[in-house]
Amino acid sequence: MWELTKSFTFEAAHTLPITTLGEASQEIHGHSFRAEVTVRGATTNPETGMVVDFGVLTQRLGEVQAMLDHKFLNKIEAIGLPTLENLSRFIYERVRSIGHVTKVSVHRDSCRETCTYFGPQD
Ligand SMILES: Nc1nc2c(c(=O)[nH]1)N=C([C@H](O)[C@H](O)COP(=O)(O)OP(=O)(O)OP(=O)(O)O)CN2
Ligand SMILES: [Zn+2]
Numbered sequence: 679m680w681e682l683t684k685s686f687t688f689e690a691a692h693t694l695p696i697t698t699l700g701e702a703s704q705e706i707h708g709h710s711f712r713a714e715v716t717v718r719g720a721t722t723n724p725e726t727g728m729v730v731d732f733g734v735l736t737q738r739l740g741e742v743q744a745m746l747d748h749k750f751l752n753k754i755e756a757i758g759l760p761t762l763e764n765l766s767r768f769i770y771e772r773v774r775s776i777g778h779v780t781k782v783s784v785h786r787d788s789c790r791e792t793c794t795y796f797g798p799q800d
Contacts, residue, residue, distance in 0.1 A: 679718065679719070679720050680718065680719050680720075680722070680729045681716050681717065681718050681719075681780065682716070682717045682719075682729055682730060682732065682735070683714055683715065683716045683717075684714070684715055684732060684735040684736065684739055685712055685713060685714040685715070685739075686712075686713055686739045686740070686742070686743045687710065687711065687712045687713075687743075688710075688711050688713070688743050688746040688747040688748075689708060689709070689710050689711070689747060689748060690708065690709065690711060690746055690747065690748065690749050690750070690751050690760075691706055691707065691708045691709075691749070691750045691751065692706070692707070692708075692709070692750070692751040692752055692760040693705065693706045693707070693752055694759065694760065694761065695759075696759075706750070709786050709788065709789075710786075710787065710788060711746075711765070711784055711785065711786055712784070712785040712787060713739075713742075713765075713766075713769055713782065713783065713784050713785075714782070714783045714784075714785070715735065715739060715769065715773050715776075715779060715781075715782050716779065716780050716781045716782070716783075717729065717730055717735070717776055717777045717778060717779055717780070718777075718778045718779075718780045719777065719778060729777070730776060730777045734776060735773075735776060738772075738773050738776055739773065741772070742769055742772045742773060745772075746765075751765070754768075756768060761793075762784045762786065762791060762792070762793030763793050763795070765784045765793075766782045766783065766784045766793050766794065766795035767782075767795050769782045769784065769795075770782040770795050770797060774797070779797070780796065780797075781794050781795065781796050781797075782794070782795050783795075
């Protein structure tokens with residue numbers, strides 16, 4: 679069994695109307711985010727020796743990064759309210775076809791906050 683992980687970063691703005699942190703979160707402001715996508719495999723392709731080519735991850739994660747980088751997250755309807763929970767699910771749904779994606783983590787390092795999505799409950 680193997681797990682491969684690839685990450686990307688993005689800078690984005692948001693506003694969160696409902697938080698206990700007060701007015702600062704309600705104003706439009708920006709964060710640096712770091713997302714990690716993990717893919718699991720029990721076998722490798724005998725021709726390539728790979729579970730999944732990191733080139734495939736690079737391509738798909740680049741597409742998702744372009745959707746998020748330098749964007750106002752509240753304007754992206756598919757995210758919903760731009761919490762770490764909704765961001766990690768948004769990314770998961772856009773990378774899941776790569777293979778057996780076991781988790782997507784989104785880190786907001788300046789706040790020392792991380793949220794990990796493991797996919798929908800069965
Ligand atoms: N369950 C969750 N709770 C909260 C989330 C979340 O995504 N999921 N998010 C927030 C805030 O957005 C988050 O804590 C950041 O706070 P914010 O005021 O935006 O940023 P800071 O000023 O603290 O951070 P700097 O990057 O240092 O400016 C709250 N709860
Ligand atoms: Zn914020």
